[in-house]
Amino acid sequence: MGRKLLLEHINVPGINTFEVYRQKGGYRAVEKALKSLSPEDVVEEVKKSGLRGRGGAGFPTGMKWSFLAKPEGKPRYLVCNGDESEPGTFKDRYLMTHIPHLLIEGMIVSSYALGANTSYIYVRGEMMPQIRILEKAIAEAKNAGFLGKNILGSGFDLELYVQPGGGAYICGEETALIESLEGKRGNPRIKPPFPAISGLYNCPTVVNNVESIAATVPIINDGGEEYAKIGIGRSTGTKLISASGNLNRPGVYEIELGVPVEEFIYSEEYCGGIANGKRLKAVVAGGSSVPILPTNLILKTVNGESRLMTYESLADGGFASGTMLGSGGFIAYDEDQCIVRNTWNFSRFYHHESCGQCSPCREGTGWMEKVLHRLEYGHGKLSDIDLLVDVSKKIEGNTICPLGDAAAWPVASAIRHFRDEFEWHVTNPQEAMTRNYGLAHYADPLPKVEPVTAS
Amino acid sequence: MLKISETDEIVFAPELITKFNEIVSRYPEGKQKSALLPILHLVQAEYGWVSTAAMDKVAEYLHLKPIEVYEVATFYTMFFLKPLGKYVLEVCRTGPCHIVGAEKIMKHIEQKLGVREGEVTADGLFSWRGVECLAACGMAPVLQIGPEYTYYENLTEAKVDELIDSLRLTTAEKPQIN
Numbered sequence: 001m002g003r004k005l006l007l008e009h010i011n012v013p014g015i016n017t018f019e020v021y022r023q024k025g026g027y028r029a030v031e032k033a034l035k036s037l038s039p040e041d042v043v044e045e046v047k048k049s050g051l052r053g054r055g056g057a058g059f060p061t062g063m064k065w066s067f068l069a070k071p072e073g074k075p076r077y078l079v080c081n082g083d084e085s086e087p088g089t090f091k092d093r094y095l096m097t098h099i100p101h102l103l104i105e106g107m108i109v110s111s112y113a114l115g116a117n118t119s120y121i122y123v124r125g126e127m128m129p130q131i132r133i134l135e136k137a138i139a140e141a142k143n144a145g146f147l148g149k150n151i152l153g154s155g156f157d158l159e160l161y162v163q164p165g166g167g168a169y170i171c172g173e174e175t176a177l178i179e180s181l182e183g184k185r186g187n188p189r190i191k192p193p194f195p196a197i198s199g200l201y202n203c204p205t206v207v208n209n210v211e212s213i214a215a216t217v218p219i220i221n222d223g224g225e226e227y228a229k230i231g232i233g234r235s236t237g238t239k240l241i242s243a244s245g246n247l248n249r250p251g252v253y254e255i256e257l258g259v260p261v262e263e264f265i266y267s268e269e270y271c272g273g274i275a276n277g278k279r280l281k282a283v284v285a286g287g288s289s290v291p292i293l294p295t296n297l298i299l300k301t302v303n304g305e306s307r308l309m310t311y312e313s314l315a316d317g318g319f320a321s322g323t324m325l326g327s328g329g330f331i332a333y334d335e336d337q338c339i340v341r342n343t344w345n346f347s348r349f350y351h352h353e354s355c356g357q358c359s360p361c362r363e364g365t366g367w368m369e370k371v372l373h374r375l376e377y378g379h380g381k382l383s384d385i386d387l388l389v390d391v392s393k394k395i396e397g398n399t400i401c402p403l404g405d406a407a408a409w410p411v412a413s414a415i416r417h418f419r420d421e422f423e424w425h426v427t428n429p430q431e432a433m434t435r436n437y438g439l440a441h442y443a444d445p446l447p448k449v450e451p452v453t454a455s
Numbered sequence: 456m457l458k459i460s461e462t463d464e465i466v467f468a469p470e471l472i473t474k475f476n477e478i479v480s481r482y483p484e485g486k487q488k489s490a491l492l493p494i495l496h497l498v499q500a501e502y503g504w505v506s507t508a509a510m511d512k513v514a515e516y517l518h519l520k521p522i523e524v525y526e527v528a529t530f531y532t533m534f535f536l537k538p539l540g541k542y543v544l545e546v547c548r549t550g551p552c553h554i555v556g557a558e559k560i561m562k563h564i565e566q567k568l569g570v571r572e573g574e575v576t577a578d579g580l581f582s583w584r585g586v587e588c589l590a591a592c593g594m595a596p597v598l599q600i601g602p603e604y605t606y607y608e609n610l611t612e613a614k615v616d617e618l619i620d621s622l623r624l625t626t627a628e629k630p631q632i633n
Contacts, residue, residue, distance in 0.1 A: 075483070087550040087588040118483075125496060125533045126545075126589055128604035161481040166492050166531025169587065183488035183523075185530040201486055244551040244592035251593045288550050288588075329592070331551050345553050349587050355530075 001269065002256040003230060005218040005238050006211070010098055016133065018140035021101040027146055029220040030108045034154040037220070042113035046216055048224030050236035055081055055172070055209030056287060056327040058311050061216075067196040068114055069204040077205040078116040079181065080107060080213050082123035082130075083165055083172035086287035087349060088329025091240035092210035094252040096123070096130040100137035104160065106213035108146060109220055111158050114206055118159050121210075122177050125164040134162045169353035173401045174207035175199075176355065187357050188401035211240055231257035235310035239328050246280075246334035248272035261285070261307045261314075262299050265332065278334035281442055282418075285314055286326020288346050289406030291413030292339070293323050294442035319413065335439040339421050340432075343414040344372035350407035361404040364395040368411055375422060378429030385422045389415055418442070458502050460538070465508045467516070471501060475516060487517050491527055495534055500602035504535040532586070533601075540575045540582035542622050544598050548585035551592035556610075560596045561585055563612045567619055580626060581619070 004010075014020035021027075033042050047062030068076060080103070084092040096103060103121070111119045123131050138160050141147050149157045163181055165171050171180045175189035178200050199205025215237060219227045228236045235257040241264070244250045249272040255264065264270045265280065274280050283298040284290060301307055301316045308314075314325045333342065351365040368391055374380050392408035399405070415422060420440065425432045459465070467475070475494055482489040494517070498509050510524040517524075528534045535543070546552075546561050561572075564583045570576050572584050591597040594608035598615075600622075607618055 084590045085588060088592050090590040090592050090594075093590045124590070125492070125531070126586075126599060126604055128496075128602070129606065159481075163481075163489075164493055164496055166495070166527075167533035167586070168531050180492065181489060182486070183491035183517075183527065185526055201483065242593060244595060245554055250595075284550075331554075331592070333554060337554050342550065342554065345548075345550055349549050352587055 002254070002259065003238065004254050005227075005230075006095065006102060006214055006240065007099070007252075007254045015099055016097075016101075016137070018101060018137070018144055021099070022144070025221075026101055027105055027141075027144075029217045030105055030112075030146055031152060033109045033112055033220050034152050034156055039113045039115055042109060042216075042220060045219055045224040046113070049215075049219045049227040050224075050231075050234060051212060051215050051219060051227070052235070052311065053209055054211035054215065054239065054327070056086065056289070058325065061208060061212050064196070064208070065110075065114060065206060067194070068206055069197045070115065071204070074203050075118065075201075076114055076116045077200045077203055078107065078111045078114050078119040079174075079177065079200060079205060079207045080119070080121040080210055081172060081174065081177055081207050082121055082127070082210045083169075083177060084127075084210070085124055085169040085172050085353075086289065086327045086329055087346070088244055088284060088287045088331040089242050089327040090244070091242045091252050091328060093127055093130055094242075095210060095214060095240065096127070096134060100130075100133050101141065102214045102217055103134070103210055104137050104141050104146075106216045107160055108141075108151070108158060109216050110206075110208065110213050111160075112156055113216075116206075117157050118161070120161050120163050120181060120200075122163045122165060122171070122181055124171070125166045128164065131162050131164055138162070168355075169349075170355045170401070170403060173403065176401065177207060178205065185355070187355050188403075190400055232308065232310050233312060235312060235325075239309070239325070241309070241328040241330050243271050243330045243332070245330075245332040246275045246278060246337070247332050248275050255309055257310050259309045261309055264309055264330070271332070274332065274334050276334070278336065279439055280332060281335050281337055281439055282333040282339065284323075284329070284331040284333075284410075286324045287329035288331070288349065289402075289409055290324040290326045291319055291322070291409050292342075292417065293321075293413070294417050296442065297321050297417070298323070319409070320416075323413070336436055338376075338436045339414050339418040340372065340376050340425050343411055344369065344376045346410045347372050347407065350403065354403060354407070358399040358404065360395045360398040361407065364391050364404070365407045367391050368407070372411070375425050376432075378425070378433050380422075380426045380429075382423065382426050384426070385415055385419065388412075459504075459506060459509075461506060463506070463508060465502075465506070465512045467512060468501075471497065472516075479517075488519060488523070490517060491519070491524065492531070495524075495528055495531075496602075499534060503541065504538050538575070539573075541580050541626070542582075542600050544581065544583040544600060544619075545586045545589075546583065546598040547587070547589040547591070547596065549588040552588075552595040552597060555595045557585075557596045560598070560610050560612070560615060563615055564619075567616065580623065 052058040171186040176186040195205040347369040351369040396408040514521040
């Protein structure tokens, strides 16, 4: 069994209440930080932990914190990103539902470290039940003296508020989130200036994912060094993985970074294998934006090494044969799934969610959706496949925010790895309407690569 | 069943204004525009949708130009800019839900209610629409119903029937006064 730092007490009845959470050692991190550590010490511990942003980008959290400008006379803000809209990702909703005080505790510790006296948790509007849960948790914490003025006699003040979004994927991008929190359309800002210099209300701001903030609690409790002992290399600590798709046991799992992908999919501790006795065809390992990989490449790298659930191992091989850990939205596709249809579905999503600011994304996502639709419905041409690659290349890197890249990668990778399935849709339009392409050769093990010895 | 029509004048109840005031107090002085999204949610919960007259009133309350409210209400997909049914079934249609049967669920809802996506049943009770990922992929397929946005997870056709029937029954027991 892997160590559980975030979900250790998840099954304790009443853990969503302040009382039970406190009995289980909750709010110790606040006591420790406020009574015995300086804000700089807290930042230092988070740096030592090697914690990387859990929202998808994987940027070191401690480093992000250290960029925060501290001009005289200007408030600083911590904003928690609970927009969680990346298809395949539902870990933050799970955490906020079942153990809301972990997030509140993390917010207090992190706000203290950053010197923020007003902090916001931005939660997507669809999660209204979770917003109510958090508001209740905040009221309980305030009642117990962990929020408000002069917390635990430390002189540190903090007010914490929950802000609902309005149903826009783009607001998960930190500058769009800030715009939305200011009551505007969620159009991402041009960077620089980065939020650390000029964010919410043009004040220095840090935006962190729910899970990143929650992870500061065990980091402060046990120390950054202890946290960094878990995991492999630069992938330290534990990560919540949202497992969905054709799995026997979909759900949220806390893993120690470094678990082999194969173990994660097939072991009884985690997903328990593919549902209905089917075979695995493909996996999207880190939310819909990351490249899709066929079974052979998700289980092993091209060098025949076992693929691990770490930032580095999943990215091994670059986009030619690798993918990304992203937000940990792990979607498994069985042999009955159609890659063309799935790619069309994702393209429709990105088209729907493009904010419309940048032409390559606004026009390109719609164009890709249209072309994929005709491929799926038997009206495609072979040249459409190259057209898709071409359009995706022209979106990638040419937009203000990463939504353009996120829209381009799933299309480009699906064609890269499943081109024959796209071609089959063109050459057998009638058949493609009645049945799926199936597994083809995608589950075959890779031929052994002879190790190259350096001479 | 509709509480307000397109042309109805809007007067916010004092209790609603109290809630607005509490929301505005969460932000620094002069940053009351931040309250726009939470207030629009309250308006929709109150009236079932967000009419132009309601947006104008929100603008007045927050000292904004009406366009600042319109541009926000039209950007965020959760706000209904035309009247819909009392219960709007919002079914996730994205990737993970899609591969475990979201389309089948939507077809079933369409047949059961007898209205197409975005339309309202004759009794004014129901509408349905496909929405993008609701962050419940492990419990797919999933739908939710506002204004509480309760999640209904691991849907089957039978569960959908049960849900719709129970909502009909609830409404029949407690008739809505218009």
